[in-house]
Amino acid sequence: MPLALKHRWNLSFEQAARLQVRLRSRVRLSPPRGAIRRVAGADVAYDSSGDTLVAAVLTYRLPGMELEEVVTARDRVRFPYVPGFLSFREVPAIVRAARRLRAKPDLLLCDGQGLAHPRRFGLACHLGLLLDVPSIGVAKSILVGRCREPGFRRGNRSRIVHQDEVVGWAIRTRSGVRPVYVSPGHRCNLPWAARKVLSCCRGFRLPEPVRQAHLEVTRLRHRAE
């Protein structure tokens, strides 16, 4: 899969923040019209020394959720972890892996925030924009904003509000389990994103593509230490 947009990565925090603001204007919020037949999940892991990261992107066919492709890539860590700048640390490796996909996915589920970000440009937005693929941020905790505890049952949700804006939803993807924090990445809106995340869950808290991507990078990390 070719990337639709490219830019340099060795930036100062100030330059990175300015880039986020500039790229934010390119994010689109209209959801895809047709059915989603191929959904991807991406995740990253670090080796114990912390200077290498491994990324994996897995694609599945819908509606049956059959595994189609598994691509991976290794890369050197080039950016520190600073809240609000996670994509500058993880996206390069994920892009390296994604470029090896033979077939472009119709949707990409990312481990992190989308619009629920201080400058409305989380990892999911960044990745969706560079690859020009509809994307959704599925985070395990909140970066910015506040929300009430959603109801106990699967499907229950509550708004994540930041600076008087609804930037995402806390969604119970499985009854009685901690919610996930969903926000649009690129080329989709919140209701559509929430529906897709719920439909991609297979009995676990995290949607299957991201859950399996996480297992994959964890295996890769152990296999090389």
Add this chain to the structure above:
DNA sequence: GCGACAG
């Protein structure tokens, strides 16, 4: 200045 803070 004091906390909060995706992975």
Add this chain to the structure above:
DNA sequence: ATCTTGTCGC
């Protein structure tokens, strides 16, 4: 994220 064992609950 990573460092780490057992343990409570369905």
